[in-house]
Amino acid sequence: MTNENCRSSFTTGLEVVDYRFFNETSISIERILFMPDAWPKVGERTRRCMLKGFPYALFFVQEQRETLVTAVAHFHRDPEHYRYRIE
Template identity: 40%
Template sequence: MSVRLLEPAQAELDEAIGWYAEQAPGLGDAFLLETLKVLKLIEQFPQAWHPLTLEIRRCRLKRFPYSVVYTLDAADILVLAVAHQHRKPSYWRNRILPSH
């Protein structure tokens, strides 16, 4: 299985990295590394995390208040959002493909 990020999810990741990089030296890199670690875990164990619906799951980052929201799309893991846990819950729901 491979992990793919929807374009809006990639933009969210890039924005969060930039924001954390402005807060303290190395913090943006730390956010990226933790996100990559979570993506690798999701790739290895796609069914392991909290189900939000029958087809959508969420894996929370440990150090940062973000979650990776994803679904399984054929042979891939499709990341719908890199979502801040305290802002606009479920804003990403309109990103779900019609087949889901």
């Protein structure tokens, strides 16, 4: 396999993962909008929705007329990196 073929295969694989991540994020946002109170509270006003199939979570705040996603966080990242967004 040539260098170009390897690069092409690797890029195609990443595009599939990118699509799955984008799709799962979109589905999770739809779930949040449909049932915002279904997700566990992790702060005074902040809730967490875990993405299926990925080590990520969406942190969000439900306001009267809108829902604000405050962080997309990786589980293996130091929580101090995004803690200020969820308190």
